Amino acid sequence: MGLSLSINGDRATPSADPITPLVDVLREELHLTGVKPVCREGFCGACMVLVDGTPTLSCLTPLALVENCEIRTAEGLSTNGVLTPVQAALETADAVQCGMCFPGMVVSLTHVLATTPSATRDDIRAALTGNICRCTGYERIVEAALTVVRK
Amino acid sequence: MQTAMAKGSIFVARSLPDALAALDDRGPTGAVFAGGTWIMRAPIRHEPLAANYVAIGKIPELTAVTITSETIEIGAAVTHAALAAALDGLPEFAVLTMAAGRAANPAIRSAATIGGNMATTQFAAADCVPALLCLDAEVELGSPEGCERMPLVRFLAIRSTLAPGRLLTRIIVQRKGRNSAHARLPLRKAGDYPVAIVSLAISCDAAGRVATARVAIGSVEPIARRWERLEAALIGHPIEPERLAQLAREFADDFTGRDSVEVPAWYRLSVLPSLVRRAATAVLAGA
Ligand SMILES: Cc1cc2nc3c(=O)[nH]c(=O)nc-3n(C[C@H](O)[C@H](O)[C@H](O)COP(=O)(O)OP(=O)(O)OC[C@H]3O[C@@H](n4cnc5c(N)ncnc54)[C@H](O)[C@@H]3O)c2cc1C
Ligand code: FES
Ligand code: FES
Numbered sequence: 001m002g003l004s005l006s007i008n009g010d011r012a013t014p015s016a017d018p019i020t021p022l023v024d025v026l027r028e029e030l031h032l033t034g035v036k037p038v039c040r041e042g043f044c045g046a047c048m049v050l051v052d053g054t055p056t057l058s059c060l061t062p063l064a065l066v067e068n069c070e071i072r073t074a075e076g077l078s079t080n081g082v083l084t085p086v087q088a089a090l091e092t093a094d095a096v097q098c099g100m101c102f103p104g105m106v107v108s109l110t111h112v113l114a115t116t117p118s119a120t121r122d123d124i125r126a127a128l129t130g131n132i133c134r135c136t137g138y139e140r141i142v143e144a145a146l147t148v149v150r151k
Numbered sequence: 152m153q154t155a156m157a158k159g160s161i162f163v164a165r166s167l168p169d170a171l172a173a174l175d176d177r178g179p180t181g182a183v184f185a186g187g188t189w190i191m192r193a194p195i196r197h198e199p200l201a202a203n204y205v206a207i208g209k210i211p212e213l214t215a216v217t218i219t220s221e222t223i224e225i226g227a228a229v230t231h232a233a234l235a236a237a238l239d240g241l242p243e244f245a246v247l248t249m250a251a252g253r254a255a256n257p258a259i260r261s262a263a264t265i266g267g268n269m270a271t272t273q274f275a276a277a278d279c280v281p282a283l284l285c286l287d288a289e290v291e292l293g294s295p296e297g298c299e300r301m302p303l304v305r306f307l308a309i310r311s312t313l314a315p316g317r318l319l320t321r322i323i324v325q326r327k328g329r330n331s332a333h334a335r336l337p338l339r340k341a342g343d344y345p346v347a348i349v350s351l352a353i354s355c356d357a358a359g360r361v362a363t364a365r366v367a368i369g370s371v372e373p374i375a376r377r378w379e380r381l382e383a384a385l386i387g388h389p390i391e392p393e394r395l396a397q398l399a400r401e402f403a404d405d406f407t408g409r410d411s412v413e414v415p416a417w418y419r420l421s422v423l424p425s426l427v428r429r430a431a432t433a434v435l436a437g438a
Binding site: 017018019021040041042043045048054055056057059060061062064065067108126127129130 | 159161188191200206259262343
C-alpha cells in the first residue's frame, strides 16, 4: 500500500519506495516540476517546499517522513490563480532571470514574511542563506521582499 | 536527472522502547535515521544506504530540551534550530547556541539533529562537537540492555564501532557559570562547512583571572579535540585576545591539518590564531 500524502490540499498516494527523496516523487509521479533537483545536497534550495509550514529541502526528505504532513509547493501557494504578495512583488521588481532558483526563493520568502511580518533586510538575507541564485540576482530579490514588508 | 536510491524500509518509531526494539530486530541491516541530511546524500558520496532505517525524529523523549538550575539535557533528535531556540538567552551556552544556530542554512538547521551531528564519524566539520567538548558534555547511549553514560570524548573514540541496536539518546551538560563563544570560518559568509572552528569556555576568579579554560578545535583534524596546551597557558591570566592569538600561533603545530578539495591543510592551521582571538573577544564581551 502506498503512503498517503497531502500536497497543495489534495491527497496523493505515490507508489515510490519510502526512502525516495520527496523531490523525485513531486516531479516524476505528481508532475509538480516547480521543485528542481539541482545539487541534491542541501546547498542550493531549488527543491524547497513547505512541510507543515516549515521550509524543507525535498532532496533530503524521504517520502516516509512526510506521511500525514501538509506539503505545499510553489505551485500551491496562490489561490484561484491570483499571485501572492511575494510573487507579485518579484514580478513587479522584474527579479526573475532564468527562474531556476525561484520556486525555492518564493517558498523561503513566503515563510520569512509570514513568520516575521516586519522582517529587516538582514532577516531576509539570513532566510535566503540556503537559496542560491546562479544568475546572482540577489539584490532585486531582497528589494522585492522588502516592498512586501513596507506595504 | 534522477539519482538512483536503493530500495529500503523506514520504520517511524513513536517511543524510545519502540526504536530500540526495531533496531534490535533489524540487527546489522538496520541504522538510525535522524534528520537525514547526511544519510540522504549517500548516493553523492557513492555509499550504499542501509537496508532498514529506524526514524527517531518523532520520539518525544528524544526531541526535548530540559533546562534545570544544574544541567541541560538535550534529546539526541533535537534539531539544530530547536536547540538554538531553547538555549537563547543563556550566556553560558552561547557556544552551543551559536554552533547550532549558525551552522549550515535555515532549512538544514530545522532538519539536522544534534545526535546526527555527533554520530557522523566521517564528518570532520561538525559544529556542535567542539562546542560540546568545551562544555565537558556527557552522552547517554541506549540499548535493549539499558543505558550507559560516558564523556563525549569517549563517545567520539567509539562511535564508529557502535554495536547495532545502540543509539545516542541524550547529551548532558552541567551548568558551571562559564562564559563561552564559538568562532567558525566558512568559505562563504554563511551556508557552507567551516574550514576551522574554535569553541571556548572560560570561568574567571574574582580578580578576573582565568580559573578554568576549555578550548576545542573542530574541522582542522578528522575528529574535533581539546587544545590542552593552550588551555593550560590561559590559567591564572586575564583574558587577553591578542595574547591568546599569539599563543595559538606558537602552539599551532599541536595540530595536523586535514587536506580536502575545499582547502589545503596549512590553511586550516593558519586561521586558528584569528579564530582564537575572535572567540576570546566574544567571551570578554559576554562576561
Ligand atoms: C548544505 C549542508 C550544510 C551543512 N553545514 C554544516 C555546518 O556548517 N556545520 C555542521 O556542523 N554541519 C553541517 N552540515 C551537516 C549536518 O549538520 C549533518 O549532516 C547533520 O548534523 C547530520 O544530522 P542528521 O540528523 O541529519 O543525521 P542523519 O543523516 O539522520 O544521520 C547521520 C548519521 O548518524 C547516525 N545517527 C543519527 N542519529 C543518531 C543517534 N541518535 N544515535 C546513533 N547514530 C545516529 C545515522 O545512522 C547516520 O549514520 C551541513 C549539511 C548540509 C546538507
Ligand atoms: S536540490 Fe535540494 S538543496 Fe539543492
Ligand atoms: S534567476 Fe537564475 S538562478 Fe536565480
